Amino acid sequence: MVDTPKADDVQEAMKKQIAELRREMNKINKALAARAEEVSEEASGWVSSASDSASRAAQQLRNRAQTVSEAVQENPGTVSSALVLGGVLGFVLGMLAGQASNSHDRRWY
Known part of the structure; x- marks a missing residue:
């Protein structure tokens, strides 16, 4: 068993x-x-x-x-003068860069 x-x-x-x-x-x-x-x-x-x-x-x-x-x-005048000067410099640099790129190909239009 x-x-x-x-x-x-x-x-x-x-x-x-x-x-x-x-x-x-x-x-x-x-x-x-x-x-x-x-x-x-x-x-x-x-x-x-x-x-x-x-x-x-x-x-x-x-x-x-x-x-x-x-x-x-x-000095609010100094800040305003610096901003205007920065804007003028930016505009001049932009114009120079635009002239440099356009001098290579005047007939782009």
Whole structure:
């Protein structure tokens, strides 16, 4: 006669396996929660650092813009003269570039 496991023995073995699987899942869940917390803290540090850097950069831009604005308010004639001079130079350079390209082929029309 062959010994066959009883239904109770099989059921008991299944319960033990299920309990072991639950313990393993709990360990995995705890490990994942700890890792998620570490990653969250790390990301928070990166965001804080980036925020501080952006804030400093914005402050520097505001300071420079204010400096330029003050210079323009104190010397409006100088700024106007520089803009007009820049426009005239741009126009002259454009005319010279146009003449240089047209001198090679006068019959383009």
